[in-house]
Amino acid sequence: MASVTFDGVTKRYGEVTAVDQLDLHVEDGEFMVLLGPSGCGKSTALRMVAGLEDISGGDLSIGDRVVNSVVPAQRDVAMVFQSYALYPHMTVARNIESPLLSKPTRVDDGAEGEVRKLTKAERQARVDEAVRMLGLADYVQRKPGALSGGQRQRVAVARAVVSRPAVFLMDEPLSNLDAKLRAQTRAELIDLHTRLGTTIVYVTHDQIEAMTMADRVAILADGHLQQVGTPREVYEAPANVFVAGFVGNPPMNTARGPAGGGVVQIGASQLPVADAPAGGEVVVGVRPEHLEVTADGPLRARVHHVEWLGHEAQASVDLVGGPADEVGSPLATGASPGRWVVRLAPGLPAPEPGSEIALTPLDGQVHLFDGATGWRLGLDGPPVTGPGGIGGDGAEPDEPVGVGG
Amino acid sequence: MRRELAAARGAKVRDTPRWREAGLALLFLAPSLVVFAVFFYYPFEQLIVRGLYRNNIAGDNLRYVGWGQYRDVLGGDEFREGIGHSVQFLLLTVPVGLLLGIVLAVVANRRLRGIKIFQTIFTSTVATSTAVAGFIFLALLNPSIGLIKEPDLLAQPDTAMIGVALASSWQTLGLSFVIVLAGLQAIPREVEEASMLDGHGPLRRFFRVTLPLISPVLMFLLVILVVNAFQAFAQIDALTKPPGGPDQATETIVFKIFENRTPDRLGDGSIMSVGLFAVTFVVTLAQFLLLERRVHYGE
Numbered sequence: 001m002a003s004v005t006f007d008g009v010t011k012r013y014g015e016v017t018a019v020d021q022l023d024l025h026v027e028d029g030e031f032m033v034l035l036g037p038s039g040c041g042k043s044t045a046l047r048m049v050a051g052l053e054d055i056s057g058g059d060l061s062i063g064d065r066v067v068n069s070v071v072p073a074q075r076d077v078a079m080v081f082q083s084y085a086l087y088p089h090m091t092v093a094r095n096i097e098s099p100l101l102s103k104p105t106r107v108d109d110g111a112e113g114e115v116r117k118l119t120k121a122e123r124q125a126r127v128d129e130a131v132r133m134l135g136l137a138d139y140v141q142r143k144p145g146a147l148s149g150g151q152r153q154r155v156a157v158a159r160a161v162v163s164r165p166a167v168f169l170m171d172e173p174l175s176n177l178d179a180k181l182r183a184q185t186r187a188e189l190i191d192l193h194t195r196l197g198t199t200i201v202y203v204t205h206d207q208i209e210a211m212t213m214a215d216r217v218a219i220l221a222d223g224h225l226q227q228v229g230t231p232r233e234v235y236e237a238p239a240n241v242f243v244a245g246f247v248g249n250p251p252m253n254t255a256r257g258p259a260g261g262g263v264v265q266i267g268a269s270q271l272p273v274a275d276a277p278a279g280g281e282v283v284v285g286v287r288p289e290h291l292e293v294t295a296d297g298p299l300r301a302r303v304h305h306v307e308w309l310g311h312e313a314q315a316s317v318d319l320v321g322g323p324a325d326e327v328g329s330p331l332a333t334g335a336s337p338g339r340w341v342v343r344l345a346p347g348l349p350a351p352e353p354g355s356e357i358a359l360t361p362l363d364g365q366v367h368l369f370d371g372a373t374g375w376r377l378g379l380d381g382p383p384v385t386g387p388g389g390i391g392g393d394g395a396e397p398d399e400p401v402g403v404g405g
Numbered sequence: 406m407r408r409e410l411a412a413a414r415g416a417k418v419r420d421t422p423r424w425r426e427a428g429l430a431l432l433f434l435a436p437s438l439v440v441f442a443v444f445f446y447y448p449f450e451q452l453i454v455r456g457l458y459r460n461n462i463a464g465d466n467l468r469y470v471g472w473g474q475y476r477d478v479l480g481g482d483e484f485r486e487g488i489g490h491s492v493q494f495l496l497l498t499v500p501v502g503l504l505l506g507i508v509l510a511v512v513a514n515r516r517l518r519g520i521k522i523f524q525t526i527f528t529s530t531v532a533t534s535t536a537v538a539g540f541i542f543l544a545l546l547n548p549s550i551g552l553i554k555e556p557d558l559l560a561q562p563d564t565a566m567i568g569v570a571l572a573s574s575w576q577t578l579g580l581s582f583v584i585v586l587a588g589l590q591a592i593p594r595e596v597e598e599a600s601m602l603d604g605h606g607p608l609r610r611f612f613r614v615t616l617p618l619i620s621p622v623l624m625f626l627l628v629i630l631v632v633n634a635f636q637a638f639a640q641i642d643a644l645t646k647p648p649g650g651p652d653q654a655t656e657t658i659v660f661k662i663f664e665n666r667t668p669d670r671l672g673d674g675s676i677m678s679v680g681l682f683a684v685t686f687v688v689t690l691a692q693f694l695l696l697e698r699r700v701h702y703g704e
Contacts, residue, residue, distance in 0.1 A: 052598050073604035085595035089617040089701035103604025159599075 001199055002063035002076070002166035003028045004049055010057035011044050011223075018044040020223040021058070024384075028063075031193050031200045033214035035207060037246065041223040042203045043171055049201060050079050050169050062167060073103045078160035079169040082176065084152045086144040092155050093140040096127050099163040106164045130158040133192075150181045157189075161196065170202040174209060186212055207247055211235070219243050228384040237367075239383050241374040244285045244367060252285045253340035255319060256371055264368075267338070268321025269299045273366050281371030288314065288341040290365035293351065297358035301340065306350045313344040315351060317359075449682075455675035462669040470672070478676040487658035487677070488684060490566070494641075494657055495634035497570035498577070502630050503623065505574070506581025511611070513582070514589040524586065530579035539643025542572035559644060562654035569655050573640045577633065581626055588622030589615070620700040627696070628689055635685045638663065658684075 004026040011019040019041040026032040034042040047053040048060055051072035059066050067075050078099065086095050099105075100123045104115045107122070118126065131137055134154040144152055153173060160168055173189075174182045190213055193200055204210055210217045211231040219226040219234060219242075227239035238244035244252040257266040259276045264284050271284060291299075301317035317340050342359060344350060351357050368377045375381070431438075456478075459470045478484055513524045530538070544550065546568050548557040558568030592615065600614045616623075638659040642648045649656035649664075656664075658681050665674030 050598075050602060052601070072598075072601045077602070079599070079602050081595045081599060083593060083595050085593065085599040087596065087599075087614060087617075089620075098600075098605075099603040101603075102606065102609060159603075 001028050001197060003030075003061075004032075004167055004199060004201060005061040006045065006058065007061070008058035009045070009048060009055055009060050011041070011048060011053060012056040018223050019048070019220075022220075022223075022225055024218055024225060024228060026199060026201055027215075029197045029199055031190075031202065031213060031215045033210040033217045034201065034203045034220060035205070035210040035217050035246075036220035036226075037205055039222075040220040042205075042220050044223075045220070046079075046169050046171055046201060046203045049075075049167070050077055051075050076166040077169055078163055078165040078167075079171065080153075080156045080160050080173040082172040084144075084156040084173075084176075086152060086155055086159070088144050091141050091143055092136060092147070092158075093127055093131070095144065095155055096130050096136075096158045096162050097123055099159060100126060103163070126162050130162040133161065133195075134158040149176055149178075150185065153177060153185060157192070161192070161198075165198070167199045167201060170200065172204055172206075173202075174204075175206070182209075189213060207249065211247075217247075219246065221246075225382045227382050237376070238285070239376050239379055241283050241285070241369050244369070248287060250288050250314065250341040252287050252367065253291070254283050254285045254369075255338065255340070256281060256283050258282075259368075266299065266321075267319045269319065271298050271361070271366070273368065275377075276368065277377065282377070283369040283371055283374065285367035285369060286340075286361045286365060289343040290362045291340070291342045291359045292362065293342065293344065293348075293357050294360040295358060297360035299359040299361075300356060301342075301359055302356050303351045303353050304339065305353050306344070308350070312346055313350050315342045315344055315357075316340070317342055317357065320356065452675045452678055456672055456679060459672050460668050462667070474672055475676050475679075478673050479680050483661055483673075484658070484677055484680055486653075487656060487661035488680075490655065491635050491637070491657040491659075493566055494570060494573070494637050494655075495631060497566060498574050498634050498637075499627070499630045501570070501574045502577050502581045503627060505578055506585045506626065507623075509578070509582045510585035510589055511615075514586060527582045528579045530576050531583060532579070533576060535576065535639040536643055538572055538576040539640055542568070542575070542644060546571075559646070560651060562650075562652040565645060565651055565654045569637075569641050569644050572644055573637060576640065577630065581630070584622055584626045584629075585619065588619035591622075592618045617701045621702055624692075624696055624700045628692055631688060631692065632685055635659075635681060635688075 004024075006022040006024040009019060009022045010017065022041075022045060024032075024045075034045055036042045044053055048055050049062070051067065051070060055068050060068055062075055062077065087098065090098070100118050104117050105126075106115050107118065127140075131140055134157055136151070136154055136158060139147060139151060139155075144155065147155065153176070156173065160170075170189075174185055177185060186209060193213075202209075202213065214231055216228060217231055217234050218228045221242050227234055227243050229237075234243055234247050238247060238252065241254055244254060255266045257264045257271075258280070259265075259273070259282045260279050262274070262276055263270045263272050264276055264282055265271075266284060273284070276282070300320040302320060304316040304318055306313055306315045319338050319340060340359075369375060370377055373380070456475055457469060457471055458467050459474065460467055509527050513520060513527055533541075543559075545552045546558050548554050548560070556564060558564045558571070596614065596618070597610070600610045605613060636659055637657050641655050641657060641660060645651070645655050649660045658677065662674050662677045662681065665671070665677060
């Protein structure tokens with residue numbers, strides 16, 4: 001096992017910078033998820049750890065060793081690819097054995113940390129162990145073409161665990177599975193991580209995977225790190241408008257407006273916010289579940305439509321007076337400007353489309369972001385917290401501010 | 406009523422009678438059957454029948470001589486010599502074509518700046534006509550002005566086939582290259598990367614991953630090259646003097662067939678053609694039977 005450290009790591013393709021000055025430390029044994037939309041640089045970052053992409057700048061370390069110019073096979077990492085990348089002409093057993101054939105492998109019976117080539121009997125024992133662990137005993141003599149997507153995925157994981165690498169790298173390994181199998185495999189991967197304790201760097205664009213599996217999540221956008229923290233931290237205290245809009249489904253509602261005198265003007269409404277700055281423009285953020293429909297709430301909105309989801313209902317509403325949209329914000333989320341989503345309390349009658357309602361944010365659940373930079377007020381860069389949610393190298397995110405008045 | 410009940414119980418109900426399905430199938434097959442019948446089956450049948458007859462030099466006085474003529478021609482020296490030269494040509498061209506095609510394609514299958522230029526250059530021989538290829542190699546092998554002056558490959562009976570094979574290999578190189586390159590480019594990049602992470606060196610990766618994955622393409626190429634080698638004629642005709650010489654050393658089976666085109670020998674030529682078809686068929690079948698198990702067709 002080993003830690004992984006990105007120290008100012010940059011990757012450029014000609015004029016395009018895919019990853020820009022990435023600073024990130026993955027603790028030994030940690031399950032770190034790199035989360036972000038397509039093209040944010042997360043897969044490139046992972047491939048740099050694997051050695052499949054050259055590094056344009058900075059230092060990348062696995063454990064204490066800088067690996068910038070170390071070939072993939074000597075980095076002590078194993079990778080599970082999105083397409084699984086199994087050898088189609090080999091049986092499951094041969095696929096799993098493959099990493100043991102050519103490169104030295106960590107052994108149990110020798111001195112601690114001893115690494116050498118395995119004998120045929122040792123290789124067989126390793127393959128058997130991986131096959132048992134991943135429940136592949138019935139398929140060892142099959143070729144990948146005769147397996148289902150889920151079985152192939154397990155073979156790919158077995159091929160990764162068989163050499164007991166210091167770090168597992170996983171590039172969207174669940175994206176080709178159906179929803180039910182994905183949920184099941186998520187649980188299996190968490191279980192595997194608990195059993196093996198190996199460091200995992202896991203890339204996904206699926207926030208459910210990130211939130212359910214990660215010890216910590218690193219969120220990237222446009223090649224830049226936005227925030228590193230536990231799933232709870234990034235959900236409860238997003239570092240900027242991008243994270244607020246990316247994490248959570250439906251995402252956090254945001255609206256832009258001038259602040260002053262303890263209130264933020266949003267369209268025709270005045271939202272009292274404790275700690276609102278004395279002047280300037282801010283972006284206000286409130287999660288859908290933190291809005292209540294009340295008789296005299298400060299935010300007035302017109303109901304557009306109501307979606308019934310079984311366990312709850314969600315109302316899409318247009319804020320009356322139409323707040324300034326977010327186009328032009330450097331960290332715009334792309335959410336439709338002025339349209340908010342409200343989670344309706346179960347059991348209460350749903351409001352009629354076209355009717356006007358009043359909304360009150362729950363106490364302490366209004367987030368304020370700088371109107372110019374998009375960063376949470378008090379932050380000017382990505383906050384980084386340690387695996388336990390305490391300590392870390394960056395600035396601490398502010399707590400959500402309370403609703404005043 | 407019973408039909409509906411059967412359908413409701415999930416039983417299969419055949420709506421179309423079998424003969425009508427067969428008729429429909431024939432109808433769909435008809436266009437290709439007609440084309441094959443006109444351009445392949447009928448001429449081939451005529452070829453076989455021709456072999457049972459003998460003409461005089463004027464092309465008349467057709468008389469039936471029977472299957473004995475087949476025994477005489479196929480067991481004769483001329484056919485054996487022609488097949489021998491064709492096999493010699495095949496052995497000189499096919500392995501070289503395959504090997505060079507693979508080597509060049511592997512070299513050109515890199516993600517390097519400007520590699521497309523090399524890929525185009527390597528492919529260009531496909532677009533070269535046999536006559537042009539022949540002319541180029543006549544110049545290259547010319548004893549006074551050529552690149553290879555000594556030995557004069559085309560002038561010696563022992564080496565003439567090598568000279569012809571050189572030109573032919575060069576000309577088919579583009580085809581081999583482009584087919585193998587297509588195969589290489591179809592290999593998923595992630596599979597190669599997995600192999601790198603598994604610690605396979607370049608040689609191991611090539612033999613354990615790349616080669617099995619392009620084996621269907623190599624099988625196809627092998628069959629094409631072998632069939633082409635058996636049909637070699639134009640390049641030999643263009644390069645050798647007299648054509649098929651010296652001392653008939655480069656007279657392949659197609660050459661022999663060509664020489665038997667006069668009216669009085671049309672029967673012999675027909676039989677040799679049928680013989681060539683049979684040899685090519687058997688060799689191709691053998692390739693499939695022997696190599697099929699080593700070819701990985703993937704998923």
